[in-house]
Amino acid sequence: xxxxxxxxxxxxxxxxxxxxFALPTAPESVALMARPYxxxxxxxxxxxxxxxAWLADSRAIVVGLAGALLAAAASLALLNDASVAGSAQxxxxxxxxxxxxxxxLGLVNLxxxxxxxxxxxxxxxxxxxxxxxxxxxxxWEVAVRGLGVPTVLLPPPSAAAARFFASLPTLAxxxxxxxxxxxxxxxxxxxxxxxxxxxxxxxxQFLSRGLLPxxxxxxxxxxxxxxxxxxxxxxxDWPSKAAVVVLVTFFPMLVNAIAGLEASGHIERxxxxxxxxxPRQSLTKLYLPAALPFIFNALKINxxxxxxGAIVAEFFGTPxxxxxxxxxxxxxxxxxxxxxxxIALAALAGMAFYGCVTLAERATTFWHPSYRT
Numbered sequence: 001x002x003x004x005x006x007x008x009x010x011x012x013x014x015x016x017x018x019x020x021f022a023l024p025t026a027p028e029s030v031a032l033m034a035r036p037y038x039x040x041x042x043x044x045x046x047x048x049x050x051x052x053a054w055l056a057d058s059r060a061i062v063v064g065l066a067g068a069l070l071a072a073a074a075s076l077a078l079l080n081d082a083s084v085a086g087s088a089q090x091x092x093x094x095x096x097x098x099x100x101x102x103x104x105l106g107l108v109n110l111x112x113x114x115x116x117x118x119x120x121x122x123x124x125x126x127x128x129x130x131x132x133x134x135x136x137x138x139x140w141e142v143a144v145r146g147l148g149v150p151t152v153l154l155p156p157p158s159a160a161a162a163r164f165f166a167s168l169p170t171l172a173x174x175x176x177x178x179x180x181x182x183x184x185x186x187x188x189x190x191x192x193x194x195x196x197x198x199x200x201x202x203x204x205q206f207l208s209r210g211l212l213p214x215x216x217x218x219x220x221x222x223x224x225x226x227x228x229x230x231x232x233x234x235x236x237d238w239p240s241k242a243a244v245v246v247l248v249t250f251f252p253m254l255v256n257a258i259a260g261l262e263a264s265g266h267i268e269r270x271x272x273x274x275x276x277x278x279p280r281q282s283l284t285k286l287y288l289p290a291a292l293p294f295i296f297n298a299l300k301i302n303x304x305x306x307x308x309g310a311i312v313a314e315f316f317g318t319p320x321x322x323x324x325x326x327x328x329x330x331x332x333x334x335x336x337x338x339x340x341x342x343i344a345l346a347a348l349a350g351m352a353f354y355g356c357v358t359l360a361e362r363a364t365t366f367w368h369p370s371y372r373t
């Protein structure tokens with residue numbers, strides 16, 4: 001970034017800290033200067049912002065992020081005061097603005113870094129999303145608590161996190177019911193069947209011409225209409241959820257695998273014919289390796305579709321466990337902190353599942369041009 005823009009940004013953050021000392025933080029016109037320890041922490045953040053503005057180079061990013069950490073700590077500590085929480089005034093929001101502005105400057109500069117060493121680049125690639133996510137949760141926390149948003153509408157992340165760790169046994173049972181039994185089994189059956197049918201369709205063209213239109217038809221079916229039918233057919237336990245997952249994962253795999261099996265070039269096919277390769281040898285040596293990027297693309301798409309399908313299916317009938325069951329029942333009881341804890345569990349499970357598929361893709365298709373450095 002231009003050093004002048006960097007300097008201007010940190011000067012604005014310093015000005016916001018200065019305004020925080022001049023403006024009240026609570027309706028009773030309590031200034032920050034009247035709060036021991038918090039005034040020192042906030043002043044330290046302002047000093048770091050001023051130092052970052054003076055440096056205006058790569059070192060300013062580290063100094064500015066340190067100042068943002070102090071400002072964020074001060075604002076969160078202020079929310080513990082009953083006079084601030086729910087009725088925060090301009091002085092409080094100046095601290096929040098300063099913290100957000102300094103983190104935004106750091107993220108912009110970190111994201112633009114190039115030509116770093118491999119490990120340094122990997123660290124930056126990991127740091128940027130972590131900082132972005134932490135900033136989003138911080139703004140969510142201060143906005144909800146500072147404005148006094150009712151918890152039945154939107155609980156703060158701290159409440160959801162506290163409920164998450166207080167309900168680990170319940171969450172473990174829900175995870176086992178939904179993910180281990182419903183998602184994984186249905187995912188394996190749906191993706192495996194889709195791949196096998198795609199191989200047959202590639203071998204026999206009439207299957208390809210007949211199944212692809214049907215694949216488009218079934219992909220357009222509404223999930224909320226299919227899920228109750230699966231529950232009626234397979235019962236209220238996990239088999240009905242696995243059946244929904246099979247349905248939502250089969251056709252994405254079928255379509256992508258057929259496209260991948262046809263991705264090999266004419267030169268490669270002619271070469272296999274010149275070697276008198278059997279259909280099995282052509283499949284294992286040419287068609288399947290060429291289709292691997294397409295197959296993993298379907299696996300990554302299905303990693304999220306499977307979890308969504310299992311959770312939606314649990315809304316229409318399930319035993320007294322499961323992520324979808326818990327979300328629907330706790331939402332009816334207005335226990336929104338538990339609902340967000342279940343949403344966090346589903347998000348973490350989906351991210352971990354997607355990450356495992358991505359790692360398997362990198363280990364298997366390392367030869368693909370998209371992974372060459």
